[in-house]
Amino acid sequence: MTDRTTSPDELRSLLAAVHEALAIPHPATIGDGEVYDRVLAARVMHARIALESVLVRADDPGYSADYLRARLAEHPPAGYRAFGEPRTETGR
Secondary structure (H helix, E strand, O other), rough: OOOOOOOOHHHHHHHHHHHHHHHOOOOOOOHHHHHHHHHHHHHHHEEEHHHHHOOOOOOOOHHHHHHHHHHHHHOOOOOOEEEEOOOOOOOO
């Protein structure tokens, strides 16, 4: 552990990344729920890793926020129809 001081901006960045991980659109139908659940579970896992790295290992919150955003890019909230999205021609 270092004597480095964490800035409020670094903490805010980490909290914003965690919010981004968790605040994905709800599925439009029960059928969309399976994909939604997989995407959300992956994003929750990475958010937990980022938080643990700061809270348990005292890692840099700015680095953890960057790590989390990179992982979120690998798991976009896609592959399901979100609540409020219009149906496509195929009915989804």
